[in-house]
Amino acid sequence: MIDKTQFLEKKVAFHTLGCKLNFSETSTIARGLMEEGFSKVKFTDFADVYVLNTCSVTEIADKKCRQAINKAIKINPNAFIVVTGCFAQLKPQAISEMPGVDLVLGSNEKFKMADYLGDLQKKASGEIHAGKISTNKEFFPSYSMGDRTRTFLKVQDGCDYFCSYCTIPLARGKSRNANIKTTVDLAKKAAKEGAKEIILTGVNIGDFGKSTNETFFDLVKELDKVEEIQRFRISSIEPNLLSDDIIEFVAKSNKIMPHFHIPLQSGSNKVLALMKRKYNRELFAKRVEKIKSLLPNAFIGVDVIVGVRGETDTHFNEALEFIKSLEISQLHVFTYSERPNTKALTIEHIVPIEERKKRSQILHELSDKKTRFFYQQFEGQEEQVLFEGSENNGFMNGFTQNYLKVRIPYNEKLTNQITSVKLNKFNAEDMIYDAEVLIDYSSFELQV
Secondary structure (H helix, E strand, O other), X not given: OOOHHHHOOOEEEEEEOOOHHHHHHHHHHHHHHHHOOOEEEOOOOOOOEEEEEEOOOOHHHHHHHHHHHHHHHHHOOOOEEEEEEHHHHHOHHHHHOOOOEEEEEOOOHHHHHHHHOOOOOOOOOOEEEOOOHHHOOOOOOEEOOOOOOOEEEEOOEOOOOOOOOOOHHHHHOOOEOOOHHHHHHHHHHHHHOOOOEEEEEOOOHHHOOOOOOOOHHHHHHHHOOOOOOOEEEEOOOOOOOOOHHHHHHHHHOOOEOOEEEEEEEOOOHHHHHHHOOOOOHHHHHHHHHHHHHHOOOOEEEEEEEEOOOOOOHHHHXXXXXXXXXXXXXXXXXXXXXXXXXXXXXXXXXXXXXXXHXXXXXXXXXXXXXXXXXXXXXXXXXXXXXXXXXXXXXXXEEEEOOOOOEEEEEOOHHHOOOEEEEEEEEEEOOOOEXXXXXXXXXXXXXXXO
C-alpha cells in the first residue's frame, strides 16, 4: 500500500504533446493528482514530478517526447519522470531505457497514476505498466479546465478503422464511450467550473455510441439542450460519419457552432484506397457542398497527408486540383512518416523525403490563400467573440462562432465573456482580425 500522504507539498508539472484529446486527458490526470495532495506548476518550473503525455502520430512527435524529457531533467535532475500516452503504449521498453525516465504508463494506466508513483525515488531504468490495449473496453471520461478558455470534452476513445498509415488503433484500442447521460452530466460539470464553450473530442467521435447502442447524432441533440453551455464545437469527424442529419441540425442550432473539421487525407481516390479510408472524394465533396448550402459562413478545416507510400506525382496533382475546387477554409497539412507495424510499409512506391516536403509546401501555400479568402469576406461585420484570458503584447484573442481569430486591446473583464465586436481590419500576416468592442464592458464583473 502506497502512503499517499507523501504527495502533500509535492509539485507536479505536465507537458502535453499531440491532439485535443490528449489535452483533455492531461487535465483530468492533473485534477486526480491534485486531489492526492500535489500542487500543479508550469512545466518550465522546478517540480518534484514531471508528467509527459505523449503522441505518436508522426516521427516528430517521438522526437518531441525525447526533447521534453531532457528539458525536465535539466530543470531538476532529481525529479521523478513519468511518460504516458500513445508513444508510451506503443514503445514502453524503448522509453523505459531513456536516461532519467522512472515510470512508463500505458493508455489506460495513466488515469490511475497515483497508484504507480511509489515513493518517488529515482530508478535505474523506467518501471513499465502498460496493459494490452486491444482487448480493453474501459472508458475514462475526461475534460480540460484551467489550461485555456475553451474546454475539450472527451466523448469517445479508440478506433476500429485500421487505416494503412496509422498507429492510433494500436495505441488506443477499440472504439468505446460513456453513455449519453454520463457525457451530458460531464458537460454540465464543466459548465459549473466556468466553461462557456466545449469542444467535443475523441479519436473517432462520429463512431460515438457503438459501445452503448446510441449515436453521435443522439449525443449532439442532447448536448444542444444543455442550457449552462453557450457554445459547442464538433472536432474532427470522418466524412462518412458526418451525416446530413447532423449538418442540418447544426444549421438550425444556436449552440452548435458553424465550424467543421473533416479529415480528407487525400484528394485522390486511388490514394484513399491505399490508405484504407472508408469514403471517396466524391462523398467528401458532397459533405462540403451540403455544409455550404445551409451554412455559407461555416468554417471548414480539412486534414491532408502528403507523401504517403503509393502517392505518385500524378496522384498528388490530381489531389491538388480537387482540393483547389473545394470551398474550404483551411488545410491542416501533415507530411507522411513511416510508422512501425502499419500496413502502409508493404506499399512499394516510396516518395523521397524532399518530394514530401515540396508537396507539403505547396499545400501550405494553398491553405494560406484559402484562409485569407475566407477571412476577408467578413470585414466590417458584427460578430460574437469568446475571449481568452491570456495577454499577448497588450492584446487578448478570441474566436467568432465560425472560428475567425480576433484580437482587441487587453481587458481582463472580458476574459471568458462572449462579446459583440466589429471586425475592423484583417491582418493577413498574422491571420487575425483587429476588432472593436460594441458594448460598454465597464460594468462587467471580473470573471475568475
